[in-house]
Amino acid sequence: MNQELELKRLYACGILVGGVFYNAYLDGNPMDQKHILQIVSLSILFLAVFFLMSFLQGNTNTLDTTDIGGDFTIQAIDANYFKDKTIEWVTPFKEGGGSDTWARFNGNYFTKHIAGNPIVIVNNIPGGGSIKGANLFADRVKPDGLMILGTSGTTQMPFLLDDPRVRYDYSKYKPIMSYPTGGVVYCSPKLGISSASELPSIRDMPLKYASQGPTSLDIVPIFSFDLLDLNVQAVFGFRGRGAGRLAFERGEVLIDYQTSSAYLKNVIPLVESGEALPLFSFGALDTNGDLIRDPSFPDLPHFGEVYEQLGYAREGIKWDTWFAFMSAGFGGMKLLLTPKETPDAIIKLFQDGIGRMKLDPEYKVKKVKALGLYEQSTGAKADKIFTLATEVGVDEKNFMKEWLRGRYGLNI
């Protein structure tokens, strides 16, 4: 803490105390001297105790990191760097959701495996479809590895579409870890088709799709339907994909998509009982950033295959736009970020910890149930995915904006 700030605080206290005195003496209101004396003396006592305590606490937690970002030579970053420290994992989503689970599940193992055993606390700051929390992170973060942000596809979308509310900038961050997810589009057998190759036969049929909103992750499935020239009208206002799945089960919509874990748990039983038919997955990204079949659904064609099968070419602006937004939404579904200036030594501590975490037998068992089958990546692979997920070309961006404007009258 610099001296200037301390001085300011001292002044503020003085003004406040003085104000009480002044008010009491000059206004001639019922406060008598005895009362004023009591207020002032007790206030000074309590505030002194409070500031002393917060100063002591501040000392143990932040003393040796306050200069990080400016001058790194002051203290060496060694294996003890995280000892007795607390890492704040900012989650811009509500408790209980996918991103929250990702943070809380991993956070626990971070404590166990990162050198120095830092305590990881998850700070949920939901609001504005995750914009609020990410903005707050952007305002507050220091490159000391003690505050990290777990974003999701939902956070990427408004950034990519230049939402004016966004104050966070992915180009100023780098990834510690990334985690993908997949998505499967399925339909009702009532449509009378048996696989994605028969989709052209239902092109004239007006279909409805239960959606959260045009700027959510739903942009990917809705755009996919459009690319396949399906006549799908999105009905907005659903709260979460679960509500959309319920609408499917009620028969209100005949086509739907779910992310991998929800699909495995809740749609597979429907497929087995003949109430749902899988069409295609959105695919996954390999180490080169190429689109491959989703490892969770190796028997299911990915969107690219279906797109080609139906006679479209995997090139041109439409395809590029799809690929860009699919990467942002699914390939880099979850990103754990820290500012670019964070010293490599700190990133290394994280990466080594994550490496050990991935070898932990208990982690291996529990992870599949809590998060799914995909692999958490670090290092070069995470960097690659991060780039794909957060850097979308100007042409693709404009094409998507134009499409949203034409389709849903959105002015972004």
Added chain:
Amino acid sequence: MLDLVLQAFATLFSPEHFMFLMIGVLLGLVIGVFPGLGGIAGLSLLLPFLYGMDEVSALATLVGLVAVIPTSATFTSVLMGIPGSSSSQATVLDGFALAKKGEASRALAAAFSSSLFGGLFGAVILTFFVQIARPMILLFGSAELFMLAIFGLSMVGSLSGKSVVKGVVACALGLLVGSIGSAPATGEYRMIFGVNYLYDGIPLVVIALSIFAFPEISELFRKDKAIAEGAELGKGGWMLGIRDLIKHKWLALRCAGIGTIVGAIPGMGGSVVDWIAYGHVVQTTKDKSGFGKGDIRGVIAPESANNAKEGGALLPTLLFGIPGSGSMAVFLGGMVLIGIEAGPSMVTTDLDLTYTIIWSLAIANVIGAGMALCLAGPISKLTRIKFSLLAPFMIMVISFAAFQATKDMMDLWMLMIFGLVGIFMKRFGWSRPAFLIGFVLATQAESYLNMSVQFYGWQMFLRPGVIIIVLLSLISIYFSRKGTVDENAELMEKTIHGKINVRPQLIFAVVMMLFIVVSLFDSNQQSFLGGIFPFVIAGLALPFVCVLIWTLITKDDSHPAIFDAEQAVEEGTFKSPWYEPILWIGGLYVLSVIIGFIPAIILFFISFFTLKAHTGYWKTTLLTAGGVGLLVTFGYFLNLEFPSGVLF
């Protein structure tokens, strides 16, 4: 099935499971007492420990926690008039009125025993229905959900007060305030006036606190007596409460049924359950004169419904992985972390687990309500304390609770603004329940209307479910015409007619009209789908508010629409002007912005006790240390944030 039930029972009563259930219950009771915290804070406290436990023990702790939060939330609802959770709003109406009469222990006892009953009832229903519930839940499509929202709104009829016009306007205002933020159908932003905070709308916690708790606190502040004015009930108070429940057992049964059903419907949300139950008891009671002024039935109904609701809400949570209420979202998150995934398998391969959960819920309810019942007597003594000693604590609690909603300083300013609205609504006899019901149902009514029009069109009125709910709503409206709750009825009779100065209420009505006009203009600028709902509501409300203003100007003041509590009460009831509490609370918030909440609350406590309660050095020190210590300890263990100031 029977062997599975037995197996679940065996697990349930194993000492280990029982112990963890107890831990969950204790934790839930402690956390639930703080309004606005609820399951989320509990989960974050619990989480680090969940990993070390086995599946069943972890689940037991989690269930124990979730089950008792609505129970212990009742404490503040009854004793202080602060709605402890979103599902104990209606309890405030009669519960707090009873506390003011001096019958807090009776109200609490009735509330807890009703909670216990409701929780058990919910568990019994679940045991029998869990396997066949899936198709039943699927019967509720968006059309039915929309009609259910309308059914909820029909409850306003019974709660609108003597003046129907004011009730309608209050409800419309609630709907309009509820539609601030992004439009469900298009995502456009309505009525945000460039304030980022309003993008997601105003949180329910903040509205509930400002409409109910804020006016009560300010009124008590000005009266400066103890909360309880009537004679003490003595030691038998809590027995009386239990006897009340036994006397009204059929009512409790019906309300528990309502709670279970509404809780089981995904997408309804837990915050209307208590209002539906409350509306139900008003409609089915012949002598309605006591409601809102301390009728024990007004406590039994919502309390037996809100614990039954948690049982009902388990169904969509377990069967579809879709949380049926706020606390169920936390429960679901906890389940995922333990490694249990909700889904259809919960009634096939994991059925034993499901039964364990259901019956843990029942037992947790019994233990939780039992403990709370024991505490009811001693804790109700709080209502005997001079209010100036209690006020800072209550102000701290509501500020803290409001701030937990989105952790934004704006939470506190909104509490202030709508607190003012609440104060004037109470003073001029505008129905606050009507406002709140409108607010709670705004988003639901709009988004389900939009969905059902797109899915079904006019055919939605041919669906049997819709027809049934339409009939229910009509019955409800018919009954509501027979009488309505008005908390001010007594004061109205006392009013000396011919002497009321109508100018204050006229100003308030004109301000409200301006708000309606603004929302009319705002909605007119949106796209059709984005603006139609507030446009229609504002368009309908405008003639009503005009009629009201016309009445205020022209009619004789014996007209039921004309009422001003300030001028009806006996002289000397209020010891300070109406704006004094607002200045104190406002001062606290302004100070928080400058120096941060904790230092500000320290100064607030010291000044308040010294100047208003005239306490000496020792007492002031003790009370301040106690209050701030409690806050900081809670904040530390639950890892909660406090507003930070510009300087600190």
